[in-house]
Amino acid sequence: MSGRRHRCGLPAVRPRQEAAVIRRGTTMLALVLPVLLLTLFGGGPAQAVGYRYWSFWERDGDRWTYASQGPSTARPADGDVQGFRFAVSVDSQDATKPRGTADFAAVCATTPARAGEKRLALVLDFGTPADAPSGETPPAPRTACARVPEDATTADALAAVAKPLRYDTNALLCAIAGYPQKGCGEQVGGSEQTEQAGRPGASDGTGTTAAGTAHHGPSVGVLVAAAAVAVLGGAAIWQARRRRS
Missing domain, CATH: 1.10.287 (Helix Hairpins)
Known part of the structure; x- marks a missing residue:
C-alpha cells in the first residue's frame, strides 16, 4: 500500500x-x-566615415577601373584614357567614377601626333555641389588631350593641361585646375553625402558608386x-x- x-x-x-x-x-x-x-x-545605424579627395581612374575598354598606382608613378601609353573624379568616398570600392566622354578619338581629335611624344585623353570631373567643400562651386566636367614626352607620367600630362595643381607633403593630389582651393583628403561625414546617382550599369557609363546599395x-x-x-x-x-x- x-x-x-x-x-x-x-x-x-x-x-x-x-x-x-x-x-x-x-x-x-x-x-x-x-x-x-x-x-x-x-x-x-552606424555611418561610415568618408574622405573628400580626387580619385584616379584608368579606362579599360568601355569601363573605368580604379588605378593601381598614383599619377606621379603611372606611365600610360600613347592612346590611353585616364580620369579623375572629385568626390566624397569611403574607400576605392565606394569611389565615384568620372562622368563625361571617355573616348580617345573624340578627346584627341584636334591634337595631332608627334614623333617622340604620346597623347593621353584625360577626363576631369570636378564632382557635384554636394561633395564640394564649404563655400566652393565645382567647375563643369571637361576633357583634355595632353601631348607629352613618351616617358611622361600621368602627373606630367595633368600638369600640361590642368594647371594649377596642388599636392600635400605626402604627394597626395589635392587640387586640379585650382579646385578645390583648400583642403586635401579631409575626413567628412558618412557615406550618405556621396552622390547617389549614376549607379553601375548605367547605359552611358558615367558616374557610379558602390555606396548606398540597399539590403533587405x-x-x-x-x-x-x-x-x-x-x-x-x-x-x-x-x-x-x-x-x-
Whole structure:
C-alpha cells in the first residue's frame, strides 16, 4: 500500500518541479532578452566615415577601373584614357567614377601626333555641389588631350593641361585646375553625402558608386537574437521534460 501511495504521489511532485524549471527559464528570458534588444538596436545605424579627395581612374575598354598606382608613378601609353573624379568616398570600392566622354578619338581629335611624344585623353570631373567643400562651386566636367614626352607620367600630362595643381607633403593630389582651393583628403561625414546617382550599369557609363546599395531582409543581429531566445526557451522545456522522465 505504501508503495502504491508513493507512486501515486509522484505526479503531484513532478508538475511542481516542471513549473519551477519553466519559471526559471522564463525569468532568464526576461533578463536576457532586453539586453539583446538593447545591444542590437539601441545604438542606431552606424555611418561610415568618408574622405573628400580626387580619385584616379584608368579606362579599360568601355569601363573605368580604379588605378593601381598614383599619377606621379603611372606611365600610360600613347592612346590611353585616364580620369579623375572629385568626390566624397569611403574607400576605392565606394569611389565615384568620372562622368563625361571617355573616348580617345573624340578627346584627341584636334591634337595631332608627334614623333617622340604620346597623347593621353584625360577626363576631369570636378564632382557635384554636394561633395564640394564649404563655400566652393565645382567647375563643369571637361576633357583634355595632353601631348607629352613618351616617358611622361600621368602627373606630367595633368600638369600640361590642368594647371594649377596642388599636392600635400605626402604627394597626395589635392587640387586640379585650382579646385578645390583648400583642403586635401579631409575626413567628412558618412557615406550618405556621396552622390547617389549614376549607379553601375548605367547605359552611358558615367558616374557610379558602390555606396548606398540597399539590403533587405533580417539583419544578422536579428537572427542571432531570435536564435538566442529559441535556445533559452528550448533549454527550459528540455529540462522540464528531462525531470519528468
